[in-house]
Amino acid sequence: MKAVMVHAANDLRVAEVASPDAGDDGVLIRLAYGGICGSDLSYWKHGASGTAVLSEPLVLGHEVSGTVSAIGAAIRAEASAAGVEIGTPVTVHPATRVGDPADWPGAAERTNLWPVVRYFGSAAFTPHEHGGFSTSRRVRLDQLRVLPPEVSLRTGAVVEPLSVALHAIARAGEVRGRTVLVNGCGPIGSLAIAALRHAGAARVIGADVSAHALGVASAVGAHETVNVGLGEKLPENVDIVIEASGVAAALGGVIGATRPGGVIVQAGNLRAGAIEANIAGIVTKEIDYRGSYRFADEMDAAIRMLADGLDVSAVITHEFSIDDAEEAFRTATTAEASKVLLRLAE
Secondary structure, three states: OEEEEEEEOOEEEEEEOOOOOOOOOOEEEEEEEEEOOHHHHHHHHHOEEOOEEOOOOEEOOOEEEEEEEEEOHHHHHHHHHOOOOOOOEEEEOOEEEOOOHHHOOOOOOOHHHOOOEEEOOEOOOOOOEOOOOEOEEEEOHHHEEEOOOOOOHHHHOOHHHHHHHHHHHHHHOOOOOOEEEEEOOOHHHHHHHHHHHHOOOOEEEEEEOOHHHHHHHHHOOOOEEEEHHHOOOOOOOEEEEEEOOOOHHHHHHHHHHEEEEEEEEEOOOOOOOOOOOOOOHHHHOOOEEEEOOOOOOHHHHHHHHHHOOOOOHHHEEEEEEHHHHHHHHHHHOOOOOOEEEEEOOO
């Protein structure tokens, strides 16, 4: 089968690799679509993502959808009870928690904070955890999330990043009737804007330095946009900020935009190590500054929202064949791209 593999920085290959099987207790998926994420781009450009450094070839991709093609004999009854049959359309929860829950008090309540996690397309451990940019992938039954008829396989590939956005919104608390600033309108920020509108936020403002990103933000429902790259000013006294840019220099501005007693959720990954930022207003305005990491159980909510009519199609700006993976990755780094999809099965 075909797989998109990174071997080192700037060394991306579409390779022929051995096809997996379901085994006795697994589920085999014929993959349809995969969304390119910032971590995929980082492995390609730098041979690392954060502290995870490549030491062997890695199949990338953790935002995927497909159809069930085989089910292990030992779990067929369990799968059927869960609505999983041959041909069922699915997306995949990409995390595998490692270790005994008894060793991590409290982690069971916030599963995204589990200390040791193997994630699709991650070099955090050796051997690496191969991702889903391939023709087929074997997974556990509990990783599957069934897609209802209202959610296409193409849309199913954005369930994972939408879940990240929903987790950030959940960290903010009640958003209905509130004014929310989303700083950084890449895929996560734009998906957050769409979800905020769906959840009843009264006023949603998108801010970015890219006119194209702000166009996507408007298309998914932002009431207003601010191009800070052109010197436009952020709003004042917003109730909630979803900081999705991950740019430390932006923190002073979003703190200034937040009302006294407001909430900032840091959804964008800040770079490792010391950073310089003007954060004094967190103290004088008693702002709640909260982190947001991946997601817990939000995939189910994401699928329900999409089935209920949440339209995120504007976030998907490009689509490429698996054979054109390198072109897809190059496109994903341009200012004209938001979410770029790979067609994994032709």
